[in-house]
Amino acid sequence: MKVLHEVEGGVCAPKGFKAAGMHCGIRKNKEKKDLALIVSDVPCSAAGVFTQNLVKGAPVVVTGRNIADGRAQAVIVNSGNANACNDGGEMVAERMCALVTETCGIPARDVIVASTGVIGQPLDIAPIAGAMGALAAGLGDNSNDAAEAIMTTDTVPKSVAVGFSLGGKECRIGAIAKGVGMICPNMATTLIFITSDVAISPAMLKKALSADVKTSFNMVSIDGDQSTNDTCCIMCNGLAGNAAITEAGADYGTFCKALHYCTVKLSRMIAKDGEGATKLIECNVSGARSANSARNVAKAVIKSSLVKAAMFGADANWGRVLCAIGYSGERVDPDAIDVAFRSAAGEVVVCKDGRGVPFSEDEAKKVLLKDEVKIDVDLKSGRCRASAWGCDLTYDYVKINGDYRT
Amino acid sequence: MKVLHEVEGGVCAPKGFKAAGMHCGIRKNKEKKDLALIVSDVPCSAAGVFTQNLVKGAPVVVTGRNIADGRAQAVIVNSGNANACNDGGEMVAERMCALVTETCGIPARDVIVASTGVIGQPLDIAPIAGAMGALAAGLGDNSNDAAEAIMTTDTVPKSVAVGFSLGGKECRIGAIAKGVGMICPNMATTLIFITSDVAISPAMLKKALSADVKTSFNMVSIDGDQSTNDTCCIMCNGLAGNAAITEAGADYGTFCKALHYCTVKLSRMIAKDGEGATKLIECNVSGARSANSARNVAKAVIKSSLVKAAMFGADANWGRVLCAIGYSGERVDPDAIDVAFRSAAGEVVVCKDGRGVPFSEDEAKKVLLKDEVKIDVDLKSGRCRASAWGCDLTYDYVKINGDYRT
Numbered sequence: 001m002k003v004l005h006e007v008e009g010g011v012c013a014p015k016g017f018k019a020a021g022m023h024c025g026i027r028k029n030k031e032k033k034d035l036a037l038i039v040s041d042v043p044c045s046a047a048g049v050f051t052q053n054l055v056k057g058a059p060v061v062v063t064g065r066n067i068a069d070g071r072a073q074a075v076i077v078n079s080g081n082a083n084a085c086n087d088g089g090e091m092v093a094e095r096m097c098a099l100v101t102e103t104c105g106i107p108a109r110d111v112i113v114a115s116t117g118v119i120g121q122p123l124d125i126a127p128i129a130g131a132m133g134a135l136a137a138g139l140g141d142n143s144n145d146a147a148e149a150i151m152t153t154d155t156v157p158k159s160v161a162v163g164f165s166l167g168g169k170e171c172r173i174g175a176i177a178k179g180v181g182m183i184c185p186n187m188a189t190t191l192i193f194i195t196s197d198v199a200i201s202p203a204m205l206k207k208a209l210s211a212d213v214k215t216s217f218n219m220v221s222i223d224g225d226q227s228t229n230d231t232c233c234i235m236c237n238g239l240a241g242n243a244a245i246t247e248a249g250a251d252y253g254t255f256c257k258a259l260h261y262c263t264v265k266l267s268r269m270i271a272k273d274g275e276g277a278t279k280l281i282e283c284n285v286s287g288a289r290s291a292n293s294a295r296n297v298a299k300a301v302i303k304s305s306l307v308k309a310a311m312f313g314a315d316a317n318w319g320r321v322l323c324a325i326g327y328s329g330e331r332v333d334p335d336a337i338d339v340a341f342r343s344a345a346g347e348v349v350v351c352k353d354g355r356g357v358p359f360s361e362d363e364a365k366k367v368l369l370k371d372e373v374k375i376d377v378d379l380k381s382g383r384c385r386a387s388a389w390g391c392d393l394t395y396d397y398v399k400i401n402g403d404y405r406t
Numbered sequence: 407m408k409v410l411h412e413v414e415g416g417v418c419a420p421k422g423f424k425a426a427g428m429h430c431g432i433r434k435n436k437e438k439k440d441l442a443l444i445v446s447d448v449p450c451s452a453a454g455v456f457t458q459n460l461v462k463g464a465p466v467v468v469t470g471r472n473i474a475d476g477r478a479q480a481v482i483v484n485s486g487n488a489n490a491c492n493d494g495g496e497m498v499a500e501r502m503c504a505l506v507t508e509t510c511g512i513p514a515r516d517v518i519v520a521s522t523g524v525i526g527q528p529l530d531i532a533p534i535a536g537a538m539g540a541l542a543a544g545l546g547d548n549s550n551d552a553a554e555a556i557m558t559t560d561t562v563p564k565s566v567a568v569g570f571s572l573g574g575k576e577c578r579i580g581a582i583a584k585g586v587g588m589i590c591p592n593m594a595t596t597l598i599f600i601t602s603d604v605a606i607s608p609a610m611l612k613k614a615l616s617a618d619v620k621t622s623f624n625m626v627s628i629d630g631d632q633s634t635n636d637t638c639c640i641m642c643n644g645l646a647g648n649a650a651i652t653e654a655g656a657d658y659g660t661f662c663k664a665l666h667y668c669t670v671k672l673s674r675m676i677a678k679d680g681e682g683a684t685k686l687i688e689c690n691v692s693g694a695r696s697a698n699s700a701r702n703v704a705k706a707v708i709k710s711s712l713v714k715a716a717m718f719g720a721d722a723n724w725g726r727v728l729c730a731i732g733y734s735g736e737r738v739d740p741d742a743i744d745v746a747f748r749s750a751a752g753e754v755v756v757c758k759d760g761r762g763v764p765f766s767e768d769e770a771k772k773v774l775l776k777d778e779v780k781i782d783v784d785l786k787s788g789r790c791r792a793s794a795w796g797c798d799l800t801y802d803y804v805k806i807n808g809d810y811r812t
Contacts, residue, residue, distance in 0.1 A: 055732030055740040055760070085728060085740075087761055119725040120762030228729055305711070309807030319525040322491060323634055326461030334461040334491075354461070355491055356526030395801050401715030 004164045004258055007172065010143025013161035014172035014197035015239040016041040020138040021145030025127030026080035026117070033149035035128060037135050038075040038193060039104055044235035046072035047206040048112065049213050051230035057082050058089030059113045060229055062097065066109050070202025072235050073110040074100050075193050079150055079178075082189065083115040083123040084228045092123045099129055103136035114231045116152055116178065116189040147176040150191050153400060154178050158269045164258045166242035166251050171198045173258050177266045179222075179230075190217065192232040192266060198255055199238035200245040208256050209234050216263035219295065219388040221303045222274040234259075271389035272372070276396030279371045281311050283388045287379040293330045294379075294386035300328035301375060302390035311373060312392035316341055316364035318350040321375060338378040343370035410570045410664055413578065416549025419567035420578035420603035421645040422447040426544040427551030431533030432486035432523070439555035441534060443541050444481040444599060445510055450641035452478035453612040454518070455619050457636035463488050464495030465519045466635055468503065472515050476608025478641050479516040480506050481599050485556055485584075488595065489521040489529040490634045498529045505535055509542035520637045522558055522584065522595040553582040556597050559806060560584050564675045570664045572648035572657050577604045579664050583672045585628075596623065598638040598672060604661055605644030606651040614662050615640050622669035625701065625794040627709045628680040640665075677795035678778070682802030686778045687717050689794045693785040699736045700785075700792035706734035707781060708796035717779060718798035722747055722770035724756040727781060742786040749776035 007013050017040050024035040048067045050060050066072065076096050083089045097111035115123060138145075147157035161174035179190030200208075209232070217232060238244065245251050272280035283301040288294035301307055304324040310317040318339045325332055339351035345366045348359050367373070413419050423446050430441040454473045456466050472478065482502050489495045503517035521529060544551075553563035567580035585596030606614075615638070623638055644650065651657050678686035689707040694700035707713055710730040716723040724745045731738055745757035751772045754765050773779070 053729060053732035054738055055728050085725060085757075085761060119728075120757070228732065305803075306807055309804055312804065313807070319491060322461050322525075323459065326459035326634065332460060351491075351526070355493055393804055393807075395804050397711075398715055398718065398799055398801050398804060401712055401719070401799075 004162055004261060007161045007163045009141065009161050009174055010147060010159040010176050011038050011174040011193060011195040012141045012143045013174035014195050016197060016237050017195045018139040019142045019146040020135050020140065021142060021149030022131060022135055022138065024131035026078055033145060034078055034080045035131055035135060036077050036146035036149035037139065038146055038195065039106065039139060040073050040235055040237040042237050042239065043071055043073045043110060044237040045070060045200055045202045045205045046233065046235045047202065047209045048231065048233040049209060051227055053228050055085065055228045057084030057115060057229040058093045059083055059115045060231060061090055062093040063112050063114065063231065063233070066097065066111060067233065070206065071110055072112050073106045074104060075112040075233065076100050077114040077150055077191065078128060079116050079152055081115060081117040081121060081123040082119045082229050084119040086120060086122045088122065092125050095125050096128060099132045103132045112233045114191050114229065116150065116191055116229055119228060143174065143176060150176065150178040152178060153275055155273055158266055160262045160265045162258050162261055164254060166198065166240065166254060169240050169242040171240040171242060172196060173262050175262050175266060177270060179270045189227040189229040190270065192217065194234040194262065196234065196236040197238065197240040198236050198245065199240065199242050200236050200255065204245050204247065204252060205234060205236055208259060212256065212259050212263050215386065216260065216267045219299065219386065220267045220271050221299060221388065221390045222271065267389050271391050274391030275400045276394040277391030278394055279311060279373055279392050281373050281375065281390045281392065283375045283377065285377045285379065286385045287381055288384040289382035291384045291386060294384045296330050297325050297328045297332065297377065297379065298386045298388035300324045301377065302388040305393055308390065308393035311368065312394050314365050314368035316348065316350055316359070316361065316368060318356070321377065322351060322354065325377065332379050333381055336380040338380065340376045341367050342374040342376055343367045343372060345370050410568055410667060413567045413569045415547065415567050415580060416553060416565040417444050417580040417582050417599060417601040418547045418549045419580035420601050422603060422643050423601045424545040425548045425552040426541050426546065427548060427555030428537060428541055428544065430537035432484055439551060440484055440486045441537055441541060442483050442552035442555035443545065444552055444601065445512065445545060446479050446641055446643040448643050448645065449477055449479045449516060450643040451476060451606055451608045451611045452639065452641045453608065453615045454637065454639040455615060457633055459634050461491065461634045463490030463521060463635035464499045465489055465521045466637060468496055468499040469518050469520065469637065469639070472503065472517060473639065476612065477516055478518050479512045480510060481518040481639065482506050483520040483556055483597065484534060485522050485558055487521060487523040487527060487529040488525045488635050490525040492526060492528045494528065498531050501531050502534060505538045509538045518639045520597050520635065522556065522597055522635055525634060549580065549582060556582065556584040558584060559681055561679055564672055566668045566671045568664050568667055570660060572604065572646065572660060575646050575648040577646040577648060578602060579668050581668050581672060583676060585676045595633040595635040596676065598623065600640035600668065602640065602642040603644065603646040604642050604651065605646065605648050606642050606661065610651050610653065610658060611640060611642055614665060618662065618665055618669050621792065622666065622673045625705065625792065626673045626677050627705060627794065627796045628677065673795050677797050680797030681806045682800040683797030684777065684800055685717060685798050687781065687796045687798065689781045689783065691783045691785065692791045693787055694790040694792070695788035697790045697792060700790045702736050703731055703734045703738065703783065703785065704792045704794035706730045707783065708794040711799055714796065714799035717774065718800050720771050720774035722754065722756055722765070722767065722774060724762070727783065728757060728760065731783065738785050739787055744784040744786065746782045747773050748780040748782055749773045749778060751776050
């Protein structure tokens, strides 16, 4: 039985999926792709999780409706305009779905639609309608084009795919993502589209995705802001031919593990590409009373502006870590907390039992100057663990988010 | 009857209060005062509010104990070392109180002690002990010296005093404060010391202060981090000769109003002097379902890194305001929200009923380039209001907090 391993191909790695991405004209820069399409040869089990922001973009509302029956077959997504906080946005989002019907023969109610970009402005359907024929004609092994078309201030396309076995059948999961903080000129949006050829019931797929995001995408924070358009959708078409997963068990466990590999890898990529970021920060909390407590502590550390700024300065300022833990809202014992900084350059213990311990500033600097830094926190009050991912706070974050119109 | 008016003198404006501030040697820079003392000629009613951080500095613990009986007569405070997350910190804080007994004859249990500065390092009592004689000898009309001695990365000392009448008696409230984000080299600490010659019972004073901070200091956010040492204490010595306030009524109302004038003025000063800040941002929320809801929405806007960065860039990016309202956790109607930007240069309405409205970018730029900018949010769902104060996010915030050791 083949163990979990990475493969090429992104969302096209699983059997029966094709993708395309192109410039249609929503963005002024013709070099920049702004429209993507992903389709499955056959209908899929599908599930999605969306922004908890009360202010929701129109595509989030439409996709929520379309995916409610646990079925989907295509994704249409544009960058350059978020189709949010405008008039008639839902009609435009519905129209995008209808364009997939017209060009690919897939029912509009089986289309996942998403948008990312400026908010508060109407999204013109004309450039999308004009490009749909060419987009559909270009469907193929083009996951990279789709990954590029959903980028905003992302500096790199984000993609992953894995192979694994279920009952002797070779299975695949592929995914693309975007998200780097806020997008020019408006706000943070994380979009994630996952494909798989695994056969799984809509109910179990929904369960798997909902559980997974708690310890993957929901543990990423660039700047603490939450977008109106955040969307993570998965489609599974069953073409791998495995015995359909309809209940918890070994196969479900294997699928969840493969899914988690992909979502954590993308989470780290999203955090590392945070706006202006020079490094990835991972906070690993252990010894917590509950999983929820571990997650909240890890996120408080990752979100602290003072911790983020210290990491930018490669400054072993553990007091800020302790401070963030203290205001996390979780019941911790301040006199039990250990803190260490860790990277490819080594490990430096800076705090034991809530008190500073002597350490070499030079050693600490070396550890913190690496582009992936881990902050290990042991609460010594239980057996639960969690990890969260973020990035440092830099001049460039301020520049990107303060100066974009000037 | 004299209406509420500003007077000179800071914490020494009320009858019977003296202050002193000097350099004792905790800080290396001899130009920088690092020790302050405030004493009342007679015992005072006293109340305090403290950090909610579970990780608390030793002085917070000791002051909490000393003030529990509603009585105090002096404040001793140092900058340069927070006396937090170290060994034996409480003993050092107790010793600071005892030094006030030895030099001023005030019982140690009637002393408010506070510290701000580096955390995780022992606070050496020697320089404080060595300076106490000179400090006590220097007690006088020296509120400014005390205000300077508690500064860390503050760029200006913060002080206010007001006069008003109670039953024909001239009364005073004075206050000094510090706080600008985090302090070099550790974390945000807000310290506020308020004096008054009003006669008021400890119970009513506690009630007044606890209610006040909800709409003053608790509505200030520089970077969302909460210090281990935040302390706000008030002492009232009764020397104004007014009929003692022992219950709610007109006099209590007048006192609360005067107190609120001082605390809001200091809140604005603290926000405007936020680390690296180029401008004060005030968010005024109206039309909320409850006061609590109004406060949470106002704070969400003020705390958003994206809003803060937009204000730095003088960018009328109202989508970020709407986004922050949406994730505030409050039940709002996204389709009812109005947003306007306002300053000395005028007012620009940017969003009506949750939708963007056309506005002049040039006009908006003019409004946002001022050093005090108001963000007016009308939720149109109720009659409650709140204001919160913050500052923009700038290159210098990152510089101050990322680079301090290099």
